Amino acid sequence: METLQAEPTNRSELSLLVVDDSRAQRRMLSVLLGRWGYRVTEAASGEEALDACAREKFDIILSDWMMDGISGLEFCNRLRRMAGDTYSYFILLTSKSEKAEIADGLEAGADDFLTKPVAPGELRARLRAGERIIGMQAELLEKNRLLGSTLTELQRVHDALDRDLLQARAVQQTFMRERRASVPGGDVSILFQSSGHVGGDLVGWFRINTNSVILYSIDVSGHGVASAMLSARLAGLLSGAAPERNAAIVMSSHARRETWAPEDVAQRFNRLILDELKVDQYMTMVYVQIDLLTGKGRLVQAGHPHPVILRRDGGFDRLGQGGLPVGLLEEASFTGENFVLLPGDRLFLMTDGITECPDPAGEELGEDGLLAMLTRHRAMPSGRLLEALVWDLAKYLGSDEFPDDVSGLIFDYNGI
Template identity: 60%
Template sequence: MFDPAVRRAPLAPRHVLVVDDSKAQRRILTMFLLRWGYRVTEAGSGEEALALCQQNAFDMVLSDWMMPGMTGLDFCKAFRALPREGYGYFILLTSKSEKAEVADGLDGGADDFLAKPVSADELRARLRAGERIQGMQAELVAKNHLIGQTLDELQKVYDSLDRDLIEARKLQQTLVRERHRDFGRATASILLRPSGHVGGDLVGFFEISPRRVALYSVDVSGHGVASAMMTARLAGLLSGASPDQNIALTGAGPGQVDAWPPEMVAARLNRMMIEDMQVEQYFTMAYAEIDLETGKVLLVQAGHPHPALLRSGGAVTFLGNGGLPIGLIPGASFERVETRLFPGDRLFLVSDGVTECPDPAGVELGSDGLEHFLSANAGMESQALLEALVWRLNDHAGGGDFPDDVSGVLFHYRG
């Protein structure tokens, strides 16, 4: 569709400029044109015609080629150089028929040629052909105008969405209330770098009791707004700020708070995703409960990358057996993994945005790359280690944005 207002009204006569140094020839052409319903203006020279064109937007021009002073071809070139909105159709009247001369006329901007003496039928046919070309050109201009308007509107929509996504990112960042906490016997530090404005990764920790701490790393399937909305929902279900809403906790009052075992936390989330939320999404998760006095770790791995256990001496062990993602299979069971931390050890729950980060050739960092990095930088403090990991991933990826969200929670046990 295009704006019909851009077209000429059907009954509006086209304005034709007739240019010839012969008054008799001008009168003959003018007689034909007036009979066919055109408006006509006459000019006796190229110079006079050019002056008229500077003040009027003629629809069509019929110009003799051979004239004293400014020739028809020179006038055509000057006519084409004038600024105008619509397209002016230019016909040269000539007795020339050599191919080289015709080529010169076309190069100079002429649309058509008419041999002298002029045949009324041929003149009328060529004028109609010109009208068809002008009609198609006007329609094309109108459509391009509409396309431009549509693109402007789309750009406004995209700009609005971009502003909304920027605000959404700010809000999503607030879901991670703390980036670092000191629990006395241990510390927990968080890494969260969404690949776009908003992401599907969620990492965090909360206190079960003064003696027990829970960590989690979640990766919702997909990217963008839908994944971000799911992470917001999960953030509320794993929030330490609202124990009564936390799906991992049991008990209703001070001193009565306890926690479900990690495998039960995964099972409860799986049932909620399938039976209550009924969405076409799933997520992977690593969830750990740690006893600050003994260093005992209870852990569940639900389709998430293997948690890394970094011993104080630099040795790295990957924990877990894989497990099923949450939200895929009704009644899925999840396996508990147990281990123990000793003073100086660290537990790292990490998303696949780290291990699957590709280099320019598509080669992923992998578990081996993560193991090498952790071993080589075991002496770093936790927050510095996470920053160094981001630099390592950026170097591995060759710079630019990461293709997936990069996140993790690093727990350092002091004992």
């Protein structure tokens, strides 16, 4: 193999391989190409050319078709099968002019043809066409490299965000306290399943004093981090572990815990969201206060699904009058409603991720569908009933990936 270094030119040099079993033909082409500014390498056979291509990348290849051993056509075919993301512009030198033969050359991977004897003007024009192709390919490779680098960085950021969201989900789960808990006169069972890493639903309870318990179900508008952050703020404001920061608790002069009426709590949260937090989200809620001695309760419903009492005799009572969401309108007002639980009754609070769960055709479950599910499972203990409800919802949806957060709370009133 012989290499001829080209004279320097103002044009960027390209590497070019000349393949011909005629030494005179190789030298003639090499001298001409060198004058034009190409860095030229010679190969005396197809086998030698393949070895050269295995060691070095050539921008353009000029190869005779008819050679002893591996023909130019076979050399081209083997070159195209060699691994790598680079491309060499391949010109076959031939005396063949039949259409079928030219078609064979194109099928083998050749880009262009030149008829022998080669005319310098035509050769230079074909080389310039090849340079344009090589330039476009180099530009495409660089863009692909940049795209790959960008995708890698995006994946890294996504993975980091995914880890953060998983941690956030674990923290959010702690807001729900125990999924099963008992208070004098009753038991609490909680269901919470977010539709993504984090959710905007919040369900829970806290004691005011020995004889009173608060239950709540909240659904912050939207999905994702913003909704979860507001949900976390609300969890802190309804924490039984920190009564001094609880927005619903009032400490009397005798250090006895009292609470605002449910409708007043809704009004306070309405002002908090609009005047202090000033966020784009609003929320729906049901907030309930129950006297554990008497079973008497009072609730406020603010744009939330109706609470349901599963009566011990097998009936159902739907509570609430609808009402406006919290944090949507400054002039919104909220109305409380009284009810009574008898020993053996169960109060069920839920978010609209249950009642608005769609089937594959888009038909929502609705309150009637929910009551049918509750009827089917009402003989179960409350914890198992909630689990069965999730299974039924997944079956109704046709998937266990819910489009909205699914949460609920059942309070079993046992009486004292």
